[in-house]
Amino acid sequence: MRQAQPLLVAREVSFSRQAEAGQRLPILQETDLQVDSGEILAVVGPSGSGKSTLLRLFNRLLEPDRGQILLAGQDIRTLPPPLLRTRIPLVAQKPFLFSGTVRNNLQIPARLRRAALPDIEGPEIQEILDLCQVSPSWLDRDAHKLSIGQQQRVCVARSLVGPCQALLLDEPTSALDRPTADQLAQTFHQLARKRGLAMIFVTHDLRIIERCADCVVLLLDGTVVEEGPTDQVLHHPATDAAREFLSSDPMEKRTFAE
Amino acid sequence: MNPTIIDISLWDLMTVYSLLLMSIGLAHLLKSGQGRDIFWAGLRMFVQLLLVGYVLHLVFALKTALPVLLVLVVMIGFAVQTIGARVQVKMPHFYRVVGTSILFGCGGMTFFFCILVIGLEPWYDPRYLIPLAGMVIGNSMTGASLAVERLNAEFRERREEIETALCLGSSVQLAAAPAVSSAFRAALIPSVNSMAAMGLVFLPGLMTGQILSGTEPLIAVKYQIAIMCVITGSVALTTFLILRLGYRSYFTPYQSLREE
Numbered sequence: 001m002r003q004a005q006p007l008l009v010a011r012e013v014s015f016s017r018q019a020e021a022g023q024r025l026p027i028l029q030e031t032d033l034q035v036d037s038g039e040i041l042a043v044v045g046p047s048g049s050g051k052s053t054l055l056r057l058f059n060r061l062l063e064p065d066r067g068q069i070l071l072a073g074q075d076i077r078t079l080p081p082p083l084l085r086t087r088i089p090l091v092a093q094k095p096f097l098f099s100g101t102v103r104n105n106l107q108i109p110a111r112l113r114r115a116a117l118p119d120i121e122g123p124e125i126q127e128i129l130d131l132c133q134v135s136p137s138w139l140d141r142d143a144h145k146l147s148i149g150q151q152q153r154v155c156v157a158r159s160l161v162g163p164c165q166a167l168l169l170d171e172p173t174s175a176l177d178r179p180t181a182d183q184l185a186q187t188f189h190q191l192a193r194k195r196g197l198a199m200i201f202v203t204h205d206l207r208i209i210e211r212c213a214d215c216v217v218l219l220l221d222g223t224v225v226e227e228g229p230t231d232q233v234l235h236h237p238a239t240d241a242a243r244e245f246l247s248s249d250p251m252e253k254r255t256f257a258e
Numbered sequence: 259m260n261p262t263i264i265d266i267s268l269w270d271l272m273t274v275y276s277l278l279l280m281s282i283g284l285a286h287l288l289k290s291g292q293g294r295d296i297f298w299a300g301l302r303m304f305v306q307l308l309l310v311g312y313v314l315h316l317v318f319a320l321k322t323a324l325p326v327l328l329v330l331v332v333m334i335g336f337a338v339q340t341i342g343a344r345v346q347v348k349m350p351h352f353y354r355v356v357g358t359s360i361l362f363g364c365g366g367m368t369f370f371f372c373i374l375v376i377g378l379e380p381w382y383d384p385r386y387l388i389p390l391a392g393m394v395i396g397n398s399m400t401g402a403s404l405a406v407e408r409l410n411a412e413f414r415e416r417r418e419e420i421e422t423a424l425c426l427g428s429s430v431q432l433a434a435a436p437a438v439s440s441a442f443r444a445a446l447i448p449s450v451n452s453m454a455a456m457g458l459v460f461l462p463g464l465m466t467g468q469i470l471s472g473t474e475p476l477i478a479v480k481y482q483i484a485i486m487c488v489i490t491g492s493v494a495l496t497t498f499l500i501l502r503l504g505y506r507s508y509f510t511p512y513q514s515l516r517e518e
Contacts, residue, residue, distance in 0.1 A: 063512055085426070090425045
């Protein structure tokens, strides 16, 4: 059944940070955002533009000063934060795996939620591992001995174990080399399509966005200056601010050179 | 009461202070730059202990509960202040958390021993209560500052781990559990080590004091054993309370880590 409104919606959210002398430093201003199941929304912008902050508002690692965020039409503040976070997990820039094997890491979400341990060999987990391209041969290896790219795949798979509806991606490819990053982008694309996950993908890597994002939002100084389908925003930006940002981005220049 | 104890006269005291002069001389010889420190520390010791001596003399003479309790409250106050000075980065509500924990941890253990175990008569007998509480509070103070410092360091070092756990749907209690248990371990190590080494390397202060004042060594040993158990119990309880009350202050009401 299709929802009357997109799965994840942010309405006029504003966020400020405590600065010295009791001052508040505005980070995000009246930001609107929405992404539906099966869609990847990329949030781009220079560092300090507030894109990671925006992401962390969705699973309440941060709380907005004003505005509202809805998951399937429900205000996220009405959900207990642990439940919210299992429905919208966040994958960080640097993969963090707990000590022990890959298998142990895949069981950790259940342990942390005091739920029954999932059957790693069962079809449900196997499908996740398959989609995330986590090889069964890694399962009993020490998680910290995997390459960074492999670790990030395990992190993605780990966050999907549970009632996951959306995925928050905080520059998940920036610690990876190009081919590995491209493959991971492909994986996100597959995940969105095959599992119907809504994804918010924060990055400054425009090349990666072109490979997997459906829509793009450009954030400058905490304000959305441009939004629309990926191709339109990247190649036919409507605003001068967007044109300036896109042409100043080193990643973008490299794309043209290829 | 104890005919064996030899009083130290003022003249005797001045004689032992010559040892400090010797230490200052040696420090000067080796250019360690501690001459001034030794002088002031020696002077502070003299003044502070003399004051304490007179206060205790007065409290012993008054034979009522109130002055004894007052002394204990002042001791706890100094302990909390000392921890505050030692710990570099303080958790939110630091003084409330530490004060409450020391009051219940040390107070609880001291009264448990004095009233339920040795059955002090009257219950506030300062001759027992004050020195015992002093040892308990002093040791718990060390444990508490270790715990507070360790907890803070753990939350800094494990920020990524804790946030990852929260992002996977963990409660704050489970996410903080490794940090809390590591802080508890750090706080308890000195007590455990000193229990295990007791009697091998040195004769502990309480026992030495009792033996000097003419107590039968076996009684002194039993007191020492008992007080070590009380100290360990108090360090454990005080630390537990600090950690239980304290770890939540690192989280927001909506169960995320506070910004640094």
